[in-house]
Amino acid sequence: MLRLVCLLLIGSILLFSFNKEKGPVVIKEIKVKAPYGTVTLSVPDFSKCIRINIAELGAVKGDKEKTSAAIAAAIDKASKARGGVVVIPEGEWLTKKIHFKSNVNLHLDKGAVLVFSEDPKDYLPAVHSTWEGMECMNYSPLVYAYQCKNIAITGEGELKATMNVWSKWFPRPKAHMESIKRLYDLAWNRAPLKDRQMVNDTANLRPQFIQFNRSENVLLEGVTITNSPFWTIHPYLAKNVVIRNINVYAHGHNNDGVDPEMSQNVLIENCTFDQGDDAIAIKSGRNPEGWILKTPSKNIVIRNLTVKNGHQLVAIGSELSGGIENVFIDSCTVVEGAKLYHLLFIKTNERMGGYVNNIYATNIRSGKIDLGVLGIETDVLYQWRNLVPTYEKRLTPIKNVFLENVAAGDVKFVARILGQKELPVENISLKNVTTGAILEKEYIQENIVKFSRK
Template identity: 65%
Template sequence: MKRNIALLTFALSLLFMSIEGVAQHVQKNASITHKSVRVEAPFKMPTINKPDFAQVADFVITDYGAEPGDKEKNAVAIEKAIAAATVAGGNVIVPAGEWHTKKIHLKSNVNLHLSEGAVLLFSPDPQDYLPAVFTTWEGLECYNYSPLIYAFEAKNVAITGKGEVRADISQWRKWFPRPSAHMESIKRLYNWAQDRVPVEERNMVNDTSNMRPQFIQFNRCENVLVEDIKIRNSPFWTLHLYLSKDIVVRGIDVYAHGHNNDGIDPEMSQNVLIENCTFDQGDDAIAIKSGRNPEGWRLKTPSKNIVVRNCFVKDGHQLVAIGSELSGGIENIYVENCKVADDNEKLMHLLFIKTNERMGGYVKNVYLKNIEANAIREGILGIDTDVLYQWRTLVPTVVRKLTPVEGIYLEDVQAKEAKFVAKINGNADLPVKNIRLKNVTLTDASEERVQTKNVEKLVL
């Protein structure tokens, strides 16, 4: 009897110790701490609160059943690890090796950490990215295939580590062309947005829309960190920061030469630092946007307070593109100490601002400083207020809203070969204003160095 009581007492003590340990663990990890990132800029740049996962627990995906080469088990294991980590905050660890998987949905207080030598290989099967999620297509909100890595309304969320995320784009590549059925789908989506059809009713998953998902999308998130990872291939835009704030993107390496493969797209996002990154993609390296037409007017959230520094562009169309989706407005952009590879064959501009008579919105306070490039296909600075692409004939102008563009400043920018230093096509009803070029040098220009139309207050 005494022995049974002693065993019971011992068991109860272990139970209480276990409960106390769990309580201490939860207490320790009840909230993610932040590190303040202060950034200098020619405008008042708010302090960015970056999540810190140094003191939280690790959740290794192999502990949840992950096995190399088994996408079904891996997808379930990653989902379980994320569910466990989000409770108190944690690092979901992907060990070295190649791990086939389906979509990944991140949650608050979770850091997806890719160990050195780890590769997350994402399935090419569109069915693996269903059910449809609340996302976007070229500035228009809709329900579509899930981004390969997706976070919605999450706080304190990260992707870090020396490992790699890679998309198998063998099926997505078949969707690169834009046949008539696809064009009719984006036309229908545009009209739905124009008519204020609720987003929940804009389902774009069918047999003909073929709207490829973004690789990584942070949608309506706060306190975001993306650091050190390699990103290889993408169905569509590579890293999409949508309606999010307090973001640090640091040291990532992007290689994506599919169709519409921008490197990073901050859209209606604020307080963003992008630094020490390498971009090698088939479209723009950094493309800053803020919604297309009625969407930007409805959401009324500008892209604002964005700093890009110490980045290297191996290949791509523009170092920085602003627009053409900019209906919510874009302001306070600072790009400094960036370099373009000498053998970049695609580069069109260092800065290209593009809009049209339907966009509305605004662009103001854009700064480029200490930028170097070799050969440029077009010129150092391009501003065009009549860029419509396929939309020129796809839909008519429903509402005419011009875009004020003013306060564009370039300093200490150098290139060797291009057609022009600056080419500015303003609108006669709303000229581009206040452009200043200081120590902007082009060694060899094949056209007139400065070409302007409807511009006020250009200082060279």
């Protein structure tokens, strides 16, 4: 009897010790101060969770089938444990798409490289995704989370897209343009998602690299991301997203760094971007998508970024039909010699509707800029100008944009603000904004109410 009691006691102690060390994911709060108030974010902490090495589940370097199966099995195991770390060990691992489940941390050890297959068939079947602000069934993003909670990608390793096929899809031939026109019309007519099938031989709608779709409590930290078929990191209808200490290099077509879209409570900090397009592009759906979903992008803090190349440091729009508000950009550096059009560029058109309100940019340093520090344009249509007509006219109210302590090299203009006569831009303030040589005109203004500079 005494022996049985002792065994039970030892077992209880061991079980207590195990549970103390390994348990479910913990959610922690972080608070970030901004000019419009404090942003509170919920962030997952996996430090007490089980660790699952993909090599122990059958992953083999160079074998995408076995590695993909091992990653999927590890994700399933981690999720069922209510919190687990899927470990990618040192070495180069070829894989297909990765689909998250809740309570999973994908962790790349130092020296680990996840190389994603170039075969589009490896990103089928089609999933609920988006293309330039319109929902559709398309190729899966290379890394995809749909309706997940408490997820993370961390570590010192690298996620890398193989571009041999995707780069052939960069051009926009007539067949591609007809496909996006079809999608535009489907979205405009509020067609159900099942009818928006865009995987065919002519559309070639490239997938995002990483998409957090309708997910919350998301952490992306430490990793390097190299190349991308389309937008690199896309939080879509996401809440509580922290992106920190990452390095992104992607110089293909539409290769933005981070595109928060209809996402709320977002922190992007201490990152380096070397982009073929915008470093950060904040969006909120195109036309009916934004009007129907009614989910503005808001409470977004962007700080301590280094930008080596890109079209803009931060772009707002042009897909902004759901509205964008409460954005704080602070203490960012654009390196000397970078290719850049603007530091802050707000763009919309007569079809978007939505709104832009409470945008703050402070303590920014930049070398030469091809255009200017601030651009606001209300007639930016790109290929859509001639592709489809204006079915419904909805203008975009833009107001309360504040820049302070900004220094740049040579520019064509300091600020170019092109509002619309029917709806002027309102309340733009530039304080202590300095540049090198001004090659054309210091301030270009059309249809603006209340502009101040000090």
